[in-house]
Amino acid sequence: MLKVYGHPFSSPSNKVRYAVSALELEHAFHTVDLAGGEQRGAAFMALNPMSRVPVIQDGDFTLTESDAILRYLATKHKSDLFPGDLMARANIDRWMSFASVHLGQSMGRVMFNRVLYKFIGQEPDERSLAFGLKMIATDGAHLNKVLEGREFVAGDTLSIADIAMIAALDPAELAQVDLSDFKALSAWRKRIMAMAFYQNVHTHFGAELGM
Numbered sequence: 734m735l736k737v738y739g740h741p742f743s744s745p746s747n748k749v750r751y752a753v754s755a756l757e758l759e760h761a762f763h764t765v766d767l768a769g770g771e772q773r774g775a776a777f778m779a780l781n782p783m784s785r786v787p788v789i790q791d792g793d794f795t796l797t798e799s800d801a802i803l804r805y806l807a808t809k810h811k812s813d814l815f816p817g818d819l820m821a822r823a824n825i826d827r828w829m830s831f832a833s834v835h836l837g838q839s840m841g842r843v844m845f846n847r848v849l850y851k852f853i854g855q856e857p858d859e860r861s862l863a864f865g866l867k868m869i870a871t872d873g874a875h876l877n878k879v880l881e882g883r884e885f886v887a888g889d890t891l892s893i894a895d896i897a898m899i900a901a902l903d904p905a906e907l908a909q910v911d912l913s914d915f916k917a918l919s920a921w922r923k924r925i926m927a928m929a930f931y932q933n934v935h936t937h938f939g940a941e942l943g944m
């Protein structure tokens with residue numbers, strides 16, 4: 734059975750869990766104890782020498798990097814979330830990169846410097862925080878404009894680009910990033926967050942976090 738290793742506070746991990754949920758794949762989930770350093774132990778490093786979640790094991794095949802995992806699973810299961818057409822795929826790829834490299838990185842900076850630093854005994858980096866907020870303003874406005882013209886991130890149907898983007902933006906509330914001025918983006922987020930694939934995973938988070 735497919736095995737997924739991740740952590741509920743990790744957006745890349747949650748991205749994989751949303752995809753597994755959207756694809757309705759039977760799987761086992763293992764929460765890696767990041768605070769306790771499980772990712773640096775020999776057993777986990779045999780799966781990912783870079784000591785990061787998420788990781789999947791699909792039979793004998795082990796794969797890291799959330800975007801690669803989404804593409805692999807959607808392609809393997811011939812899902813419309815990542816269709817076969819070359820240009821449709823390239824367009825989805827483009828938005829997945831935007832989610833990971835731009836909005837996801839920026840949200841990660843803000844989340845780290847407002848929330849996560851406390852848990853690992855570090856000091857917040859105000860310059861990094863300010864840069865993250867500036868880039869969210871710029872890139873959020875760009876995405877908002879795109880979503881004024883269509884229902885989903887990469888076009889008229891749900892794709893793994895929506896899954897990547899919703900996971901990248903997940904920390905907004907916890908990190909006190911106000912997205913409400915981005916009306917189309919907020920409406921898209923609300924629609925996606927109401928979908929079963931998202932709701933089902935969030936129910937698990939609550940249980941894992943004792944909520």
Ligand SMILES: N[C@@H](CCC(=O)N[C@@H](CS)C(=O)NCC(=O)O)C(=O)O
Pocket residue numbers: 742743744745746767772784785786787797798799800
């Ligand atoms: N590019 C990677 C990022 C993975 C990543 O940064 N994972 C973090 C959690 S969000 C992690 O496992 N950190 C553990 C550590 O740094 O010790 C992906 O998309 O899968």
